[in-house]
Amino acid sequence: MASASVLSPGQVSPEAVKAATPMPDIMPPVKTRKGFIGFLWRNPSIAIGGAIVLLMVLMAVFAPLLFTVDPTALAPARRTREPSAMYWFGTDMLGRDVYSRVIYGARVSLIVGFSVAVLSSIVGLTIGLVSGFVRWADSIVMRVMDGMMSIPPILLAIALMALTRGSVGNVIIAITIAEVPRVSRLVRGVVLSLREQPYVDAAVSCGTRTPVIIWRHILPNTVAPMTVQATYICASAMIVESILSFIGAGTPPIIPSWGNIMAEGRALWQVKPYIVFFPALFLSITVLAVNLLGDGLRDALDPRMAKRI
Amino acid sequence: MALLEVENLQTHFRAPDGINRAVDGVNFHVNAGETVAIVGESGCGKSVTAMSILRLIPEPPGKIAGSIRFNGRDLLKCSDREMRAIRGNEISMIFQEPMTSLNPVLTVGRQIGETLRLHQGMSAQQAEARAVEMLKLVGIPEPERRVREYPHQLSGGMRQRVMIAIALACNPKLLIADEPTTALDVTIQAQILDLMRDLKRTVGAAIVIITHDLGVVAEVAERVIVMYAGRKVEEASVEKLFRNPRHPYTQGLLGSMPKLGSSLTGEETRLQEIPGLVPSLKRKLEGCVFASRCSHTTDLCRKVAPALEEKADGHIAACHYAMKEAVAA
Amino acid sequence: MFAYVVRRVLATIPVMAVVALFVFSLLYIAPGDPAAVIAGDQATPEDVERIRQSLGLDRPYLVRFGAWVFDILRGDLGVSIFTNLPVVTMIKQRIEPTLSLMLVTLILAVSIAIPMGVVAAWKVGTWIDRSVMGFAVLGFSVPVFVVGYLLAYVFALELDWLPVQGYTSFSEGLWPWFENLILPAIALGSVYIALIARITRATMLEVLQQDYIRTARAKGAGQTSILFLHALKNAAVPIVTVIGIGIALLIGGAVVTESVFAIPGLGRLTVDAILRRDYPVIQGVVLLFSFVYVLVNLAIDLLYTLFDPRIRY
Numbered sequence: 001m002a003s004a005s006v007l008s009p010g011q012v013s014p015e016a017v018k019a020a021t022p023m024p025d026i027m028p029p030v031k032t033r034k035g036f037i038g039f040l041w042r043n044p045s046i047a048i049g050g051a052i053v054l055l056m057v058l059m060a061v062f063a064p065l066l067f068t069v070d071p072t073a074l075a076p077a078r079r080t081r082e083p084s085a086m087y088w089f090g091t092d093m094l095g096r097d098v099y100s101r102v103i104y105g106a107r108v109s110l111i112v113g114f115s116v117a118v119l120s121s122i123v124g125l126t127i128g129l130v131s132g133f134v135r136w137a138d139s140i141v142m143r144v145m146d147g148m149m150s151i152p153p154i155l156l157a158i159a160l161m162a163l164t165r166g167s168v169g170n171v172i173i174a175i176t177i178a179e180v181p182r183v184s185r186l187v188r189g190v191v192l193s194l195r196e197q198p199y200v201d202a203a204v205s206c207g208t209r210t211p212v213i214i215w216r217h218i219l220p221n222t223v224a225p226m227t228v229q230a231t232y233i234c235a236s237a238m239i240v241e242s243i244l245s246f247i248g249a250g251t252p253p254i255i256p257s258w259g260n261i262m263a264e265g266r267a268l269w270q271v272k273p274y275i276v277f278f279p280a281l282f283l284s285i286t287v288l289a290v291n292l293l294g295d296g297l298r299d300a301l302d303p304r305m306a307k308r309i
Numbered sequence: 310m311a312l313l314e315v316e317n318l319q320t321h322f323r324a325p326d327g328i329n330r331a332v333d334g335v336n337f338h339v340n341a342g343e344t345v346a347i348v349g350e351s352g353c354g355k356s357v358t359a360m361s362i363l364r365l366i367p368e369p370p371g372k373i374a375g376s377i378r379f380n381g382r383d384l385l386k387c388s389d390r391e392m393r394a395i396r397g398n399e400i401s402m403i404f405q406e407p408m409t410s411l412n413p414v415l416t417v418g419r420q421i422g423e424t425l426r427l428h429q430g431m432s433a434q435q436a437e438a439r440a441v442e443m444l445k446l447v448g449i450p451e452p453e454r455r456v457r458e459y460p461h462q463l464s465g466g467m468r469q470r471v472m473i474a475i476a477l478a479c480n481p482k483l484l485i486a487d488e489p490t491t492a493l494d495v496t497i498q499a500q501i502l503d504l505m506r507d508l509k510r511t512v513g514a515a516i517v518i519i520t521h522d523l524g525v526v527a528e529v530a531e532r533v534i535v536m537y538a539g540r541k542v543e544e545a546s547v548e549k550l551f552r553n554p555r556h557p558y559t560q561g562l563l564g565s566m567p568k569l570g571s572s573l574t575g576e577e578t579r580l581q582e583i584p585g586l587v588p589s590l591k592r593k594l595e596g597c598v599f600a601s602r603c604s605h606t607t608d609l610c611r612k613v614a615p616a617l618e619e620k621a622d623g624h625i626a627a628c629h630y631a632m633k634e635a636v637a638a
Numbered sequence: 639m640f641a642y643v644v645r646r647v648l649a650t651i652p653v654m655a656v657v658a659l660f661v662f663s664l665l666y667i668a669p670g671d672p673a674a675v676i677a678g679d680q681a682t683p684e685d686v687e688r689i690r691q692s693l694g695l696d697r698p699y700l701v702r703f704g705a706w707v708f709d710i711l712r713g714d715l716g717v718s719i720f721t722n723l724p725v726v727t728m729i730k731q732r733i734e735p736t737l738s739l740m741l742v743t744l745i746l747a748v749s750i751a752i753p754m755g756v757v758a759a760w761k762v763g764t765w766i767d768r769s770v771m772g773f774a775v776l777g778f779s780v781p782v783f784v785v786g787y788l789l790a791y792v793f794a795l796e797l798d799w800l801p802v803q804g805y806t807s808f809s810e811g812l813w814p815w816f817e818n819l820i821l822p823a824i825a826l827g828s829v830y831i832a833l834i835a836r837i838t839r840a841t842m843l844e845v846l847q848q849d850y851i852r853t854a855r856a857k858g859a860g861q862t863s864i865l866f867l868h869a870l871k872n873a874a875v876p877i878v879t880v881i882g883i884g885i886a887l888l889i890g891g892a893v894v895t896e897s898v899f900a901i902p903g904l905g906r907l908t909v910d911a912i913l914r915r916d917y918p919v920i921q922g923v924v925l926l927f928s929f930v931y932v933l934v935n936l937a938i939d940l941l942y943t944l945f946d947p948r949i950r951y
Contacts, residue, residue, distance in 0.1 A: 152889040162920050
């Protein structure tokens with residue numbers, strides 16, 4: 001027995017208590033901040049990205065109040081003016097105020113980015129759930145998705161736009177179609193890996209019905225990856241919109257969008273670079289902010305996912 | 310002079326929510342040719358201690374302080390280049406997981422040969438020839454074929470033999486084995502321990518074996534260091550420690566070990582357990598580290614951390630209530 | 639091994655079939671009368687009728703699809719509505735600049751991005767890592783044509799180091815050819831570099847956590863050997879996969895880059911075709927790019943065994 005104890009609790013009072021010398025700190029202490037401020041402090045990407053996105057949304061909503069003029073008003077007499085106190089970002093070939101066009105242009109980019117993110121999430125989630133749960137549908141659906149994914153997304157969107165009349169709605173639909181296969185794949189992957197989980201097995205073996213399993217076990221687990229994915233889709237949709245508009249297959253020229261302001265500035269870019277510069281700057285900052293938000297959300301929501309791209 | 314002298318070793322890690330004081334003031338020494346075991350529950354800092362000796366702790370987020378003298382030279386003051394010349398050459402290490410500790414995309418021969426090429430300047434051919442010899446030495450059949458194989462083609466026991474071959478290729482003076490048998494089947498465990506004992510005799514290296522398995526300790530070690538919550542709580546020779554454990558934690562560890570035939574004696578068939586969990590190392594602990602789980606805790610224990618004291622000849626423990634003896638038990 | 643290759647090659651057939659069906663059906667997915675859309679707003683009913691006939695839109699869907707697939711298998715992608723030239727001929731005229739651009743971009747991007755990702759993973763958390771990651775987010779966020787204009791403005795217009803626009807055929811010498819491709823390749827490569835650098839860093843971070851890296855360190859291996867021999871070889875499969883998948887970005891980006899730098903390649907052909915609603919050309923180019931994309935990724939799949947001995951066929 002290991003109880004050959006020398007220890008006599010309580011009774012034996014130590015003759016001389018010898019205290020251990022305390023060990024020093026070898027590192028400066030870690031500052032922890034609590035609450036919402038602490039969260040933002042620990043996730044600067046979310047703080048910075050979120051703030052810029054919020055700013056852009058406010059800018060788009062309150063565009064008429066931000067010292068803008070009618071962004072479509074032509075003024076042939078004041079063509080291609082350099083940026084000045086009067087025309088902050090200059091005027092374009094048709095004399096339209098570039099500043100006003102850029103501010104209003106935020107609307108198209110944000111609407112396209114947000115709508116594509118929401119639409120492709122909904123459609124992708126549905127397709128992914130179906131193919132994750134309905135075995136006979138899985139192989140067919142995934143073959144179709146594989147095929148669609150083999151068409152480079154920008155090319156797919158271009159081909160779709162080539163066949164429709166340019167409108168913001170069609171741009172949204174075209175980009176959504178190009179993004180859906182990726183979302184479906186992601187959801188299907190999540191579903192398949194969750195189905196292997198013991199607690200889902202347990203639910204199945206208890207006779208829980210499939211809709212209940214989806215609602216209780218699958219959907220909650222798709223929220224984190226889907227949120228992150230939707231953010232990235234939003235960023236990429238804004239870029240694709242600008243590319244489509246830039247090559248003349250996107251938003252119709254009558255509606256100012258960052259893409260088609262640049263498309264119109266294209267012919268003059270060597271002599272009047274500011275027409276291209278300002279929309280490019282706004283677009284890049286906005287997409288950057290959304291991407292930062294996505295990175296921050298990814299790190300905060302699912303540290304394991306940070307390892308994948 | 311001892312081969313290895315560790316003094317006031319502290320290894321801390323910075324985490325987002327505080328500093329993890331994984332090892333906080335550990336002292337011990339290892340003599341040439343000696344086998345010392347470090348035991349304790351998982352999370353007690355024994356592996357971190359082992360990794361700190363070779364400075365395999367990533368810095369940051371980790372930081373090592375104190376001194377680690379090997380042959381009189383403080384390893385914590387060595388440059389990276391000097392450390393690389395020591396690693397795998399004078400001090401080498403075997404890890405717990407033979408399944409994951411070998412590089413899956415390099416052949417076994419290349420992985421053994423790498424050490425030889427690094428430290429003994431061998432050519433690729435020489436290194437491969439020597440790798441075959443090493444495989445033979447650690448008892449792998451058909452070494453000429455195995456040397457060209459990849460780790461996934463070998464069984465767990467064979468992979469651990471390969472790890473031993475890598476560790477011993479340069480005849481190190483000190484071998485650190487971190488749970489070398491934990492991941493293996495029981496029959497393989499015995500084989501690996503036998504192999505380590507045999508090779509220790511041929512190579513003459515000192516061994517520090519890290520384990521939570523007191524059976525392994527009894528089998529191979531001469532001296533035992535018991536760690537708890539990043540600190541050494543007891544140290545003694547194997548016989549003394551097993552016969553007369555002084556620290557309540559050690560007593561608990563021994564009490565939770567099943568004994569052969571104990572179920573047949575009829576009395577006291579239930580294994581004892583140590584209640585509670587290892588305290589979080591992110592807060593500075595006041596008093597004795599074991600106070601939260603010890604059944605003899607007093608106010609004194611909660612207030613004053615006990616110093617390590619020699620309670621009997623060569624038997625050190627950190628407990629206010631462990632009695633001193635004038636003569637060795 | 640041989641059986642595996644055959645199986646993988648056969649597995650691409652349904653994918654290609656879906657691509658073909660999809661590209662073909664685009665005309666029908668679009669709302670309204672495709673002939674009218676292609677003809678444009680100013681077209682007369684006669685124009686619409688002419689287009690309807692030249693595209694064979696008066697025939698049933700499946701009959702047309704069958705005939706179309708049969709033509710493709712014979713190497714016939716139809717005839718351009720605008721130039722009346724066979725689409726295959728038009729593609730042949732335009733393929734060299736695009737191939738050159740993509741090849742230069744691919745080599746440039748891979749040789750910049752992988753060391754970037756490796757170093758970022760090694761120096762994780764330091765300013766080096768942060769600037770690599772910052773660059774990567776930037777690469778994802780700035781559209782190709784903006785990078786293109788910026789580069790052209792600085793290095794061609796202001797500094798006058800490189801030509802602003804245009805393309806010189808490879809047959810006219812290596813340097814003139816390369817000189818014209820430097821700026822487009824950097825512009826086109828920016829997203830691709832970002833993508834590869836990020837996956838390299840992420841995979842390397844994971845690999846560097848592995849037990850065998852600790853073993854390598856315990857052996858006394860140097861940093862370079864640990865990063866590039868022990869770790870990178872283990873990280874190769876995901877990195878190579880992303881390099882393959884990312885070619886889709888190059889293809890999409892080439893369309894825009896060629897417009898910015900006035901390179902007479904397939905991208906320009908596509909843009910021109912869109913503006914003229916020359917549907918057979920769009921169809922042909924999309925189909926060609928998609929097939930190339932599928933084949934490249936097939937080749938990459940087959941290469942896995944070079945990087946990882948555990949992958950067996």
